[in-house]
Amino acid sequence: MTTNTEPALSTPRTEPVISLRGVHAELGSRPVLRGIDLTVRRGEVVALLGANGSGKSTTVRSVIGQVPAGTGEIELFGTPQRRFRDWARVGYVPQRTTAAGGVPATLTEVVASGRLSRTRFGVFRKADREAVRRALDLVGMADRAKDSVDALSGGQHQRVLIARALAAEPELLILDEPMAGVDLASQEVLAQILRQQVDRGTTVLLVLHELGPLEPLIDRAVVLRDGCVMHDGPPPKAVGQHALPGHDHVHPHAPAGAEPIRTGLLS
Ligand SMILES: Nc1ncnc2c1ncn2[C@@H]1O[C@H](COP(=O)(O)OP(=O)(O)OP(=O)(O)O)[C@@H](O)[C@H]1O
Numbered sequence: 001m002t003t004n005t006e007p008a009l010s011t012p013r014t015e016p017v018i019s020l021r022g023v024h025a026e027l028g029s030r031p032v033l034r035g036i037d038l039t040v041r042r043g044e045v046v047a048l049l050g051a052n053g054s055g056k057s058t059t060v061r062s063v064i065g066q067v068p069a070g071t072g073e074i075e076l077f078g079t080p081q082r083r084f085r086d087w088a089r090v091g092y093v094p095q096r097t098t099a100a101g102g103v104p105a106t107l108t109e110v111v112a113s114g115r116l117s118r119t120r121f122g123v124f125r126k127a128d129r130e131a132v133r134r135a136l137d138l139v140g141m142a143d144r145a146k147d148s149v150d151a152l153s154g155g156q157h158q159r160v161l162i163a164r165a166l167a168a169e170p171e172l173l174i175l176d177e178p179m180a181g182v183d184l185a186s187q188e189v190l191a192q193i194l195r196q197q198v199d200r201g202t203t204v205l206l207v208l209h210e211l212g213p214l215e216p217l218i219d220r221a222v223v224l225r226d227g228c229v230m231h232d233g234p235p236p237k238a239v240g241q242h243a244l245p246g247h248d249h250v251h252p253h254a255p256a257g258a259e260p261i262r263t264g265l266l267s
Contacts, residue, residue: 015042016078017172017203018063023072025062032058034227035072042171045194045204045217047235050224056207057095059224060174063205064092076172088117091165093158095176095207107152107160108145111135114164135163139193155186162193173197175206179214187213211235 018040025033033055040046048056061067063074065081074081077089091114112124112132119128136142139159144152149160158178165173173194179187191213198204198217211218221235 016040016075017042017044018205019073019075019078020059020063021073023059023062023074024070025058025067026070027058027067032227033062033069036224036227036229038222038229038232040172040203040205042203043198043201044219045198045206047211047214047218047221048205048207048224049209049221050230054224055227056224057176058227060092060176060205060207063174064090088168089171091168091170091173093161093165093173093175093178095180105149106146107136107141107149107163108132110149110160111163111167114167118168131169132167135167138166138196139163140189153183153186155182155189158182158186158190159193162190166197170202172203172205175204177207177209179208179212191217 016039018038020036020038023033023036023038024031036055036059038046038048038059048059050056058067062069063076063081069081076084077086079086112128114135115124115128115132116122118131119125124132133142133145136145139162141156141159141163144156149157152160158181162175162178165175175194178190178194182190194204194214195217204217206214208214211221215235218235220233221231222229223231
């Protein structure tokens with residue numbers, strides 16, 4: 001008899017939740033993604049990094065079908081994206097939007113819109129109303145449930161958008177720069193919320209400019225440049241732009257007006 005002390009090959013973590021192979025995409029007839037390979041496995045927290053315009057948002061938007069992929073393959077939970085219908089399993093927090101988009105709405109109404117995918121014909125049952133309340137509670141905004149989203153700060157908006165994504169109790173969370181325009185205190189709150197989700201086994205793909213307070217959560221960093229993957233591996237260790245591989249660097253003895261020395265991945 002043999003005793004198997006190795007983890008089973010079928011451990012949930014090996015299951016790809018997102019899989020992109022050779023993905024190309026064009027926007028305005030300009031190639032923006034030029035052969036992206038990216039796999040995110042169940043339970044992983046993967047940060048997508050890169051300079052402005054390197055294709056991070058386009059990559060996540062292609063995953064959720066907002067940008068049509070030209071060539072290449074995209075799979076979600078092992079199903080080709082064009083056949084994937086189970087969108088309630090995916091929570092998405094877009095980049096730099098306000099929760100209301102100019103439409104008067106309460107926090108509950110905005111968060112409830114994220115639950116629609118779990119309802120039958122848009123009818124909210126008790127379990128759905130509870131899920132909405134729970135999502136607001138998770139982001140610490142339950143006491144503001146009936147307030148208008150117009151009255152929120154940038155960090156609070158972001159929390160509501162995360163609650164909207166959490167309302168469907170997704171297995172995969174995709175967040176596009178969740179920390180952008182968010183004050184430090186709210187960043188800590190957002191990091192705490194994400195930590196709870198990760199502890200529950202939620203898979204996370206997030207676009208970041210720098211790791212910041214999320215650094216301890218990140219399993220892997222994928223760095224893009226000009227629509228290509230430049231690095232896929234351990235996240236950079238320290239916090240801040242200077243810690244990221246490849247920040248632009250002007251040598252102290254360089255002549256005035258000299259071009260920055262491009263040191264690597266993020267330039
Ligand atoms: N709708 C569009 N039409 C044409 N080009 C676009 C469109 N959206 C984005 N682009 C271009 O595609 C490239 C990649 O944009 P994308 O938003 O994916 O980059 P990013 O890495 O997320 O940048 P940032 O960090 O500034 O958000 C950029 O050059 C951008 O100008």
